[in-house]
Amino acid sequence: MNSESNYPGSIADQHNRVTPSPRRKTLPVLTLFGITLTTATVLIAADVPWPKFTDITEAAGIKFKHCIGDLEMSNIAEATGPGCCIFDYDNDGFMDIYFVNGRWHPDISDNRGRVLKGKLRNALYHNNGDGTIADVTEKAGVGGYDDSYGMAASCADYDNDGYLDLYVGNYGKCILYHNNGNGTFTDVTEKSGLASPGWALAAPWFDYNGDGWIDVFVVHYLNYDKGAFQRTGAYYEADNFPGPLAYPGLPDHLYRNNGDGTFTDMTKETGLWEPTGRGMGAIACDIDGDGNIDIFVTNDAMANNCWINDGKGHFTDKAIEMGVAFGEGGQGVSHMGPFIADVDRNGLLDILVPDMGYSTLSLQGSSGNSW
Ligand SMILES: [Ca+2]
Ligand SMILES: [Ca+2]
Ligand SMILES: [Ca+2]
Numbered sequence: 045m046n047s048e049s050n051y052p053g054s055i056a057d058q059h060n061r062v063t064p065s066p067r068r069k070t071l072p073v074l075t076l077f078g079i080t081l082t083t084a085t086v087l088i089a090a091d092v093p094w095p096k097f098t099d100i101t102e103a104a105g106i107k108f109k110h111c112i113g114d115l116e117m118s119n120i121a122e123a124t125g126p127g128c129c130i131f132d133y134d135n136d137g138f139m140d141i142y143f144v145n146g147r148w149h150p151d152i153s154d155n156r157g158r159v160l161k162g163k164l165r166n167a168l169y170h171n172n173g174d175g176t177i178a179d180v181t182e183k184a185g186v187g188g189y190d191d192s193y194g195m196a197a198s199c200a201d202y203d204n205d206g207y208l209d210l211y212v213g214n215y216g217k218c219i220l221y222h223n224n225g226n227g228t229f230t231d232v233t234e235k236s237g238l239a240s241p242g243w244a245l246a247a248p249w250f251d252y253n254g255d256g257w258i259d260v261f262v263v264h265y266l267n268y269d270k271g272a273f274q275r276t277g278a279y280y281e282a283d284n285f286p287g288p289l290a291y292p293g294l295p296d297h298l299y300r301n302n303g304d305g306t307f308t309d310m311t312k313e314t315g316l317w318e319p320t321g322r323g324m325g326a327i328a329c330d331i332d333g334d335g336n337i338d339i340f341v342t343n344d345a346m347a348n349n350c351w352i353n354d355g356k357g358h359f360t361d362k363a364i365e366m367g368v369a370f371g372e373g374g375q376g377v378s379h380m381g382p383f384i385a386d387v388d389r390n391g392l393l394d395i396l397v398p399d400m401g402y403s404t405l406s407l408q409g410s411s412g413n414s415w
């Protein structure tokens with residue numbers, strides 16, 4: 045710890061003074077008809093020492109740096125950054141990391157940025173299990189396409205062979221990499237039917253029809269016009285480049301896994317067709333607790349969708365009735381990647397939607413049976 049973090053009155057200083065060590069108390073945890081059934085030792089929350097973290101990125105060997113594929117951020121595509129996918133691709137018990145990168149793209153990038161053309165790729169890092177991590181992208185064959193600008197990644201064992209496969213969402217065509225189980229992957233995008241062209245920002249996997257084959261929901265953002273609207277100057281210049289409402293949305297897609305390495309687009313048949321959505325993220329889970337997995341989709345600057353699965357292959361958007369369509373002020377804010385968990389431990393799932401302001405936490409069951 046450096047001296048700055050320990051100056052008198054600092055948070056670290058206060059913490060060091062008030063929490064010399066955690067205290068423990070033995071408390072009854074369940075009392076029924078006056079009989080205590082069991083006891084447990086619990087930590088008093090206020091006395092738990094704060095966890096401390098050390099940035100070991102460089103020491104571990106991670107050299108990856110994200111790039112927007114250009115020298116200057118000048119449009120909504122360059123401003124929409126990707127993330128990474130953490131998964132154990134080789135089943136050695138240690139989690140590995142796949143990073144998604146931007147790249148020079150003729151629809152998005154300026155001419156000056158052309159110097160970056162061909163120099164950017166995604167990266168797969170193998171966790172060696174000893175605190176170091178190694179770039180294995182070339183061997184694994186998962187660098188991505190030069191004409192697909194990386195936006196997202198997710199993983200699932202779509203063919204049930206015991207190895208997690210990798211799906212990359214792009215501006216352009218998506219990519220499905222089949223994990224060969226020997227440290228290499230094969231691009232099976234065309235055969236699988238999962239190219240899902242457009243602009244994909246998230247792709248949660250789940251078995252929507254319960255047939256044992258995992259399906260995928262691909263979130264599409266908006267129909268970027270390659271800068272045409274921006275070149276007209278018909279927007280409020282002080283706001284910098286045009287935002288999401290300057291472009292029409294794109295429909296998300298649900299692809300059913302046929303169990304033979306191919307997928308079929310089931311968006312319209314399942315009621316999920318929503319061509320105006322500007323999807324930024326999604327989570328698949330059983331939000332209403334009826335045993336069927338639902339999908340919560342965050343849309344940028346407009347209403348979110350909460351697609352409730354009826355268990356018979358059909359989804360209905362209940363976001364407005366459930367009170368999770370908008371931000372706290374009832375407006376469509378810059379809804380981004382959502383999180384779902386039981387925050388208040390009442391047995392019902394709650395939703396946190398980060399945005400560029402205060403974010404929105406929606407608690408389920410906090411007032412009657414509503415959100
Ligand atoms: Ca591993
Ligand atoms: Ca697999
Ligand atoms: Ca399925």
Ligand SMILES: [Ca+2]
Pocket residue numbers: 329330331332333334335336337338352353
């Ligand atoms: Ca459900």
